[in-house]
Amino acid sequence: MPRLFGTDGVRGLANKDLTVELALGLAQAAAQVLGSGAFEAGRRPTAVLARDPRVSGEFIAAAVAAGLASSGVDVLDAGVIPTPAAAFLIADIGADFGVMISASHNAAPDNGIKFFASGGRKLADELEDRIEALLHGPKLTPLGGDVGRIRRFADAEDRYILHLLGALPHRLDGLSIVLDCAHGAAAGISPEVFTDAGATVIVIGNDPDGMNINDGVGSTHLESLAKAVLEHGADLGIAHDGDADRCLAVDHEGSLVDGDQIMAVLALSLAERGMLHERTLVATVMSNLGLRLAMEAHDIRVLQAKVGDRYVLEAMNEGGYTLGGEQSGHLIMADHATTGDGILTGLQLVAEMARTGKTLKELVGVMTVFPQIMVNVRGVDRHRVGGDEVVADAVRALEEELGESGRILLRASGTEPMVRVMVEAADQPTADRMAHELADVVKRRLAV
Missing domain, CATH: 3.40.120.10 (Alpha-D-Glucose-1,6-Bisphosphate, subunit A, domain 3)
Known part of the structure; x- marks a missing residue:
């Protein structure tokens, strides 16, 4: 089963891949993992919640807030603010963790959930794995006055603006x-x-x-x-x-x-x-x-x-x-x-x-930008790109031709059956020619 967390949180098509149920479950699991220190100290954890303005962020943020509060976490809802503002605010007020609802540069139908640990730092893989492992397990169910409260983070923007100007x-x-x-x-x-x-x-x-x-x-x-x-x-x-x-x-x-x-x-x-x-x-x-x-x-x-x-x-x-x-x-x-x-x-x-x-x-002007091209070679076994001698020989031959005037990089995609071929050279025609030559070799050798 593929890992739920990608390189920057959990992301997908809102209401299809990223559902209310998933958002709720992730929040409940995160409360157990990221709020454990506060619970052990006998207090309710505090989390900062924020989102970008895409329309699905409204219901996803509501689900996250519900999951956190129902697990005994106090939620400060900062509304629509940038991701770095959320990270700053977590550290600024000493919150135990935070959640940002955003799909960054993706189109509006997508959305995502990013978690930050105390200090506004992104989670290590180990913490993400623990959250994912608890996703379908027993949840925290505090009663009465032990449930969390959801409040508006009234001066969130002002705090962040003063930080930037400072x-x-x-x-x-x-x-x-x-x-x-x-x-x-x-x-x-x-x-x-x-x-x-x-x-x-x-x-x-x-x-x-x-x-x-x-x-x-x-x-x-x-x-x-x-x-x-x-x-x-x-x-x-x-x-x-x-x-x-x-x-x-x-x-x-x-x-x-x-x-x-x-x-x-x-x-x-x-x-x-x-x-x-x-x-x-x-x-x-x-x-x-x-x-x-x-x-x-x-x-x-x-x-x-x-x-x-x-x-x-x-x-x-x-x-x-x-x-x-x-x-x-x-x-x-x-x-x-x-x-x-x-x-x-x-x-x-x-x-x-x-x-x-x-x-x-x-x-x-201090930097001369070398002409660069990226060719994505699809339909290949990306896992074999580092071990094929014919591909390696092709790379060495082109590197010898380039000398110190450029470079070549082959990189397997982390999510798709694809190899990225990147070439930099002193001029664009040379970069284009070499990239497509190497892409042809990769396609012939690694096709699936």
Whole structure:
């Protein structure tokens, strides 16, 4: 039976894969696992509950609240706020754990349930496995005054906004920004924060109706943002995803600035100010070769983790590193957050523009982005990709041709019968040719 928890909680089509019954059961099981310390100390645990604005979040949050309260957990309902806000609030008030209802950058019909432990930290696999094991077992059934209470977390947004502004290293006065809130959880917070920080703000994608989240807007659809930046003559654009844990940007010319480029800018800024621990940046194996070369040129080590923000976070925690992230714009700044925070990232990026007086285009010029292509090879046995000698020989031959001017990565999908072929090269035609040549070899050798 496949594991219920994926790389970022439990996710699926709302009311089909993610049902009321599943949400209720997960909440009851989580109460036993994540609230055990409080119960053993003779008190009721406290949990923060939040969601993004997709319509199914209303009934899923209600089911989660019911499951927690019926298990003896006091629930503070923060309503619609970003995922990183929920993580921050758990730590800020000393809650025992928290639950975020969101499917992040997915379309509106999907939804998900993410659990956070005390301190606002994502769960280790072992805790997720314990929750899953208790899903269909006996539940806690307190009676009378021992049941949990559900209350509104009245100042949730204010606490989070003050936290973001408190982390700002430089005001943003004189800069104009277009914000794309993806019709998501950032809509009620991000414009206010950037305005309070001193910027002139133009907002798009800030009219969530429950079904339009990520629909043609946000970090997965940057065309509207680029157009708005050019129309308004803004200094840059910032795009969030549905739950605002990601940040991508466009410069004043409408050119995309991805997570690797943002990491390069922030890593150099932190290093210059003596705030990049051991001069180390944590990225993933999918980050652009140009990031590593740019960091090497400034004596900054790039530590590569597996794809997935949880693996970036694990590597950061193990070494006590201060900055890490992914090309997708999911960046973690450990001095201020326990998870990716798109609003925090955007603020820090724009603050560096204000501090240096440089345009975003000038700042990201520190990194040369190598042309990159990803080819997904479907219908193959992904488990054999590391052991086939013909595939290995093909990779070696292409790597020899590339030399130091590029790289090749084969990666088995974690969820589908598919192998991802990624090639970076000095020019796009070379990258395209090599990727498709290698994809053909993989298809012939590993077809099922």
